[in-house]
Amino acid sequence: MVIALRALEEASKFIGLAREMIEGLSQQRAGRYRSIEDALASNPDIKLAVISVPGRYVEGLARELIERNVNLFIFSDHVPLEVEIELKRKALERGLLVMGPDAGTSILEGVGFGFANRVRRGQIGLVGSTGSGLQEVTTVLDGMGLGVSNAIGVGGRDLKDQVGGMMTVQALRTLQNDPETEVIAVISKSPGPSAVSKVVEFVKKEVRKPVIFCLLGLDSRDLGGLKNVPTLTSLALELARAFDESVAQRQLDRFSNFVDSVKERVRGGDGFVRALYCGGTLATETIELLCGAGLKVRSNIEHRCAELLRAAEAAGHLVIDYGAEEFTEGRPHPIIDPSLRNSRASEELRRPEVKLVIIDVVAGTGAPADLIERTIKVLGIDGLHVEKLVVRYVGTPSDPQSSDLPRLEKSGAIIAPTNAIAAITSVHMLTGQTGLVEELLMKYIIRSGR
C-alpha cells in the first residue's frame, strides 16, 4: 500500500509537471500570457509595452510596467489627468518614456505604433503631443524624399500646463542622445504657456541640435528666439530646408501649381465649409487657417478663435473633430472606423448651402485596408464628379491603402497635397478672392519658415 501511494504521489507530480510544461509551451507558442508578471518573467528583455485597454483600467497596468522598467505607449484615452501626471512622474524617476495616454502615433526605429504611416527612415526626429500632426508631417516629409529617425508621440495632454511637458522633455532628451537624429521638431496643438516655457528652457540649456517648433493655437508665436512656424506644412518645409533648400522650393512650386489648378477648375462663390476630421490636430490647423482668412468658424474643439458648438449642429462654417472624446467613448477611434464621420460627410455634401466638405482620409497602420473603398461607398461619390469634396489623404505610396488612391482621384474629389493647402484651397472655393489666397500662402506656407 505504501508503495502504491508513493507511486500515486509521484505520478500526480509528473502529471502536474507535464501539464505545466504543455501550458507553458502553448502560452509561448501563442505569445499570450495571463499576467504582466508571467509575460515579463518569460521575456525579461522587453523594454516597451503598448496599452490600449479602456482608460479607467490603465493606471494599475501602467504602474506595474513602470515599476518593472518598461517604457509605455498608451493609446487609451479617458485616463484621468491626475493619473497621467503620476505615471509620468514615476516614469521620469526611472528615466523611462511614457508615450500617452491618448498617444495616436509613434514611429520608433522604423516601426509604427498606433496609427503610423510607412515612411522613409532618415535624420529627422519629431516629438508630438499629437497623432495626426505627426502623421501629417512625416507623410509630407516622405513626399519630399526625406525620412524620420524617430517620431515620438507623447500624448495629447503632455503640453498642458498641469502635465508640464514632462514627456516632451524626456523625448527631446532621447532624440538629443540619438546619433541618427540631426534635426528635431516639436509639434503640439493648443499647448499651455507654462509647459511651453519649460520645454523652451530645456531646449536652450540641453539640446545641441536644431529644434523647430510648430505649436498650433498658441497665442504668442514668440519662443524666446527659437523658431516657431504656424502650420504643419511650413514645418515640413522648414525641416527640408535644414537639409536642402532646393527640395523645399520644388515642393513650394508644387503647392502653388496645385492651388492654381483648383482656381482654374472650381469657381469661388458663396456657401459654407464643413471640415470633418478624424485627426484633431488637422482640425485645429484648419481652424487657424480659416480664422486667418477672416471667416467665422464654429467647432467642437476649444479654440481661441472658434465658437464652441455641439458637433451635431449644422450651421455656418464648421470644423468637427470626430476623434474627440465625445465620439470615442465606447466606439473605436475614427481612424479605425471612420463610418460615423463619413456618413456626416455624405449628408453635408448634399446640402445646397454647403459649398465644400473637407475630410482627412488617414491611411497607415490601424486604418482599415479597404479605407478608400469604404469612404467612396459611404460618401456615395463613385461615378459622380464631385467638386465640392476636398480630401487630405494622409498616406505614402508604401501604405497598403494607397493602391486604391486612383479610385478616389477618379471620383473627382480634390486631393490636396497637405492639410494646410486643403484649407487654403477651401478659402478660394468659399470666397473666390485670389488676393486673400495669395496672402494666406505667403503667411502660413511660404514666408513663415524664413
Place this chain on the structure above:
Amino acid sequence: MIRMIENRKVLNIGLSLFAEELRHQGIDVVEVDWSPPPEIEEDLKDILNKLL
C-alpha cells in the same frame, strides 16, 4: 538607436489590431490576455469587506 525595441520585441495589452500591425512589421509581440475586472456593487463590496 533609442534602445527600446532593439531586440524587436514588444508587449501588447489590449487591442489585438495593434499586435497584428506590429507583427506585420516584423516585431515579436508578446500579449497579455486582459479582460476588465468584474464590477462589484459598492454595497456588496462593503458586506464582503465586513465579512472578511
